[in-house]
Amino acid sequence: MTDYAGFARFYDRIMGDRSEEVERIQSYIGRHRPLATSLLELGCGTGAILSGLAGGLAVTGLDRSPEMLAIAADRVPAAKLVQSDMTSFRLRVTFDVVICVFDTLNHLAKFDAWLELFDRVHDHLADGGLFIFDVNTTGRLRRLDGAPPYLDQFDGNLVLMTVQSVGDQLSLWETRIFEPQYEDIYRLHHERIHELGVPLHQIRAALADRFDLLEQESLDRSPVSDESDRVFFAFRRRAC
Numbered sequence: 001m002t003d004y005a006g007f008a009r010f011y012d013r014i015m016g017d018r019s020e021e022v023e024r025i026q027s028y029i030g031r032h033r034p035l036a037t038s039l040l041e042l043g044c045g046t047g048a049i050l051s052g053l054a055g056g057l058a059v060t061g062l063d064r065s066p067e068m069l070a071i072a073a074d075r076v077p078a079a080k081l082v083q084s085d086m087t088s089f090r091l092r093v094t095f096d097v098v099i100c101v102f103d104t105l106n107h108l109a110k111f112d113a114w115l116e117l118f119d120r121v122h123d124h125l126a127d128g129g130l131f132i133f134d135v136n137t138t139g140r141l142r143r144l145d146g147a148p149p150y151l152d153q154f155d156g157n158l159v160l161m162t163v164q165s166v167g168d169q170l171s172l173w174e175t176r177i178f179e180p181q182y183e184d185i186y187r188l189h190h191e192r193i194h195e196l197g198v199p200l201h202q203i204r205a206a207l208a209d210r211f212d213l214l215e216q217e218s219l220d221r222s223p224v225s226d227e228s229d230r231v232f233f234a235f236r237r238r239a240c
Contacts, residue, residue, distance in 0.1 A: 003144040008067035009193045010177055012046055013154045021101055022052030025132055029097055032214050033130045036096035040124060042117070043104035044087040047072030050079050055194040057097070062089055087116040094126045100133040102217035103230065106141075106195040109170060114198065115206060122210050127239040130234070131211060136196035141171045156180050169197040200226055203233070 029036050037058060044050055044061030045068045053059055060080040063069050086100070087108065098121050107113050110116065113171050121131050144163040152159045158178040166172045177189040204213060214236055218228035 003054070006045065007175070007177075007189060008065060008071060010157070011068070011158075012048060012095075013040050013201075014152075014159060014175070014177075015102070018048045018102065019052065021134075022049060024232060025049070025053065025099055025101065028215065032234060032236065033096055033128070036130070037096045038093075039097040039099065040091075040095045040120075042098065042100040043107070044068075044072055044079075044081070045049045045102075045104075047075040047079065049099070049101060050076045054078050060091075060095070062086055084159050087113050087120065089120055091113065091124060093125055095129060096126055097130045097132065099131075100123055103134060103136045103195065105133055106136050106197070107193065109194045111194050111196065111198055111202070112135075114196075118206060122237060125237040127237060129237045130214075131207075131235040131237065134230055134232045135200075135203065135228050136195060136197065137231055138169060139198055140229045141165070141169070141195060141197040145171065152231075158186075166194070171197065177182065199230060200224070202223075207235055210238055212238055 038055045040051055040060045040062065041050055043065050047061060050061050050072065052057045054076050059076065060082065061072055062082045062084055064083065064085055066083055069083055072079065072081055082091065099123045105114060105117070108117065125131060145165040147163065150161040157180070160176045162174050164172055171194065171195040173195060178186040179189060181187050212235065213233070215226050215234040216224050217232050218224050219230040222228065224231055
């Protein structure tokens with residue numbers, strides 16, 4: 001997994017607005033855990049999602065990157081923030097809701113790491129608590145392989161992003177940010193991010209013993225399949 005050390009201060013401008021993700025999470029909570037009082041976000045990054053949820057919940061964010069967490073601390077001062085790996089953390093508390101969104105789960109490059117994260121989620125959810133997450137599908141990652149580069153500009157910076165398959169359902173996202181220094185001199189920030197595509201049936205099967213599937217939907221609300229772009233899940237932790 002990447003730590004986004006040099007990428008943190010550019011992250012929000014590149015990723016854009018995340019209000020739709022916040023609204024979707026709120027809708028799941030409203031339908032399935034309306035009395036929730038606590039929430040943990042795995043891979044909270046700069047706190048963009050947490051900031052939209054902090055109003056009605058006691059929120060905790062967990063991330064490996066101190067640079068990302070520093071931004072989150074300024075953005076969401078009410079949040080408790082923890083620097084840790086989302087596959088191995090141990091907190092002495094349980095939550096009503098655990099979320100892992102914006103395809104953060106895909107950043108775990110081996111499925112064994114997904115299973116470790118599922119174990120940590122189970123350990124940190126109250127009985128009946130919600131686990132909400134999304135994934136980039138195998139179909140989307142396959143379609144992005146070798147597609148034309150994504151090119152954008154912001155604040156005078158030039159962004160170039162490419163995606164290519166590196167085998168075994170693993171894709172390499174490379175982001176290059178050219179930051180102007182003076183005249184025609186630019187500073188290059190280069191981030192390499194791997195994403196693992198996992199068939200949806202494999203994800204559901206890995207959770208089936210301990211969680212009940214409540215909802216699954218694609219980004220555009222078309223029928224859910226491995227050819228969808230992004231798929232959102234809401235699971236409930238089964239009582240022991």
